[in-house]
Amino acid sequence: MDRSQLLKGTTELLILGVLKDGELYGYEIAQRIRDRSGAFIDPGEGWLYPALHRLETRGALQASWRAGRIGPRRRYYKITDAGLTAFDAQSAEWAQFARSVRLVTAGGADG
Amino acid sequence: MDRSQLLKGTTELLILGVLKDGELYGYEIAQRIRDRSGAFIDPGEGWLYPALHRLETRGALQASWRAGRIGPRRRYYKITDAGLTAFDAQSAEWAQFARSVRLVTAGGADG
DNA sequence: CTCTCTACCTCACCATGTGATGTAGAGGAT
DNA sequence: ATCCTCTACATCACATGGTGAGGTAGAGAG
Numbered sequence: 001m002d003r004s005q006l007l008k009g010t011t012e013l014l015i016l017g018v019l020k021d022g023e024l025y026g027y028e029i030a031q032r033i034r035d036r037s038g039a040f041i042d043p044g045e046g047w048l049y050p051a052l053h054r055l056e057t058r059g060a061l062q063a064s065w066r067a068g069r070i071g072p073r074r075r076y077y078k079i080t081d082a083g084l085t086a087f088d089a090q091s092a093e094w095a096q097f098a099r100s101v102r103l104v105t106a107g108g109a110d111g
Numbered sequence: 112m113d114r115s116q117l118l119k120g121t122t123e124l125l126i127l128g129v130l131k132d133g134e135l136y137g138y139e140i141a142q143r144i145r146d147r148s149g150a151f152i153d154p155g156e157g158w159l160y161p162a163l164h165r166l167e168t169r170g171a172l173q174a175s176w177r178a179g180r181i182g183p184r185r186r187y188y189k190i191t192d193a194g195l196t197a198f199d200a201q202s203a204e205w206a207q208f209a210r211s212v213r214l215v216t217a218g219g220a221d222g
Numbered sequence: 223c224t225c226t227c228t229a230c231c232t233c234a235c236c237a238t239g240t241g242a243t244g245t246a247g248a249g250g251a252t
Numbered sequence: 253a254t255c256c257t258c259t260a261c262a263t264c265a266c267a268t269g270g271t272g273a274g275g276t277a278g279a280g281a282g
Contacts, residue, residue, distance in 0.1 A: 005120030005237070006208045008269060017216030027229055037211035047270050049231055071228040072278045091216060097117045098209050100148035105128030105202060116268070119238060138260055158239050160262055182259040183247045 007041070011051045013094055014041065016060065016079060016087040025066075025074035026052060052077060060086045118152070122162045124205055125152065127171065127190060127198040136177075136185035137163060163188060171197045 018024065018032040029052075030043040052075075055061040060083035068074050079087070129135065129143040140163075141154040163186075166172040171194035179185050190198070 005270080006205070008119035008238090009116030010212055011270080014212065014215050017212075017218070021218050025229080026231095033215050036215045038214070040207055040211040041215065044271060045229090045231080046233090046272065050269080053231090067278095068228080070279060072230070072276090074229065087216075094117070094212065094216075096151055098212075100151040101121055101125065101128075101205065101209075103149070104125050104144050104147045104152065105198075105205075107128070107132050116239080119269090122239080136260080137262095155240060156260090156262075157241065157264090161238080164262090179247095179259080181248060183245090183261070185260065 007047070010094065011043075011047055012055060012060075013087070013090040014043075015048075015051055015055060016083055016090065019061065019077055019079040020084060020087055023076050023078045025076045027074070029077070055083065058082075058086075118158070121205065122154075122158055123166060123171075124198070124201040125154075126159075126162055126166060127194055127201065130172065130188055130190040131195060131198055134187050134189045136179075136187045138185070140188070166194065169193075169197075 014033050015029060018029055018036070024032060026049060030045070030048055033041055033043050052061065052063075056063050056077070059080060061077045062080050063075050063077050065073050066076055125144050126140060129140055129147070135143060137160060141156070141159055144152055144154050163172065163174075167174050167188070170191060172188045173191050174186050174188050176184050177187055
């Protein structure tokens with residue numbers, strides 16, 4: 001199994017998960033995910049930015065450009081009410097899926 | 112999130128998970144997964160058979176044709192030592208990934 | 223004026239799950 | 253006999269979305 005494939009379907013959950021605790025910009029979101037996961041999940045920019053755009057388009061996130069003191073401008077993302085709702089739904093879905101995997105792989109009688 | 116995407120990368124783990132408890136044929140594997148997951152995971156034939164072939168090719172499974180009392184012949188799959196090793200590895204990987212998702216989405220200080 | 227760091231963005235490619243469709247054997251109904 | 257249905261295995265076109273590489277741009281250092 002490519003670990004890579006595991007990410008599919010969880011990237012938006014991860015993003016919403018860090019943004020529900022406060023406004024962050026893209027780069028920072030990546031760092032936060034990496035830190036919280038103990039570096040096990042290392043967000044690639046190839047999926048991070050597209051995912052942020054998807055979420056913004058759907059109204060789960062609200063974004064605004066702001067200048068940092070150094071370096072280029074940053075795009076800050078803030079979770080919306082719709083985003084929080086989406087987070088809850090995806091979180092529940094994930095929990096049930098994870099439970100299912102555990103049940104299937106735990107084996108036989110007392111699974 | 113399409114729930115569908117969550118399956119990516121876990122299908123082989125699921126298959127190995129049910130086969131480590133005994134020899135089964137394809138259709139039966141699907142039923143077993145569906146049953147154990149409380150019908151939350153409903154294996155599609157479109158991924159089940161290809162995945163079985165992949166696992167067989169890699170030596171994780173050993174297969175043999177056998178006639179059923181009714182209906183068409185069945186292909187029984189048995190997990191090999193390599194398969195058990197793969198199961199352990201994928202299981203551990205999954206556990207760590209699931210833990211990571213939990214850590215990232217659980218939020219702030221006390222993760 | 224070039225190098226490097228931060229920060230954002232996009233694209234070709236690839237793995238793989240989805241849904242539809244096909245092949246067959248066996249038993250039951252007409 | 254013919255058709256239908258259930259079991260059982262298999263394959264294919266298509267869609268999703270992550271991977272890795274490459275590109276743009278601002279700001280400070282040499």
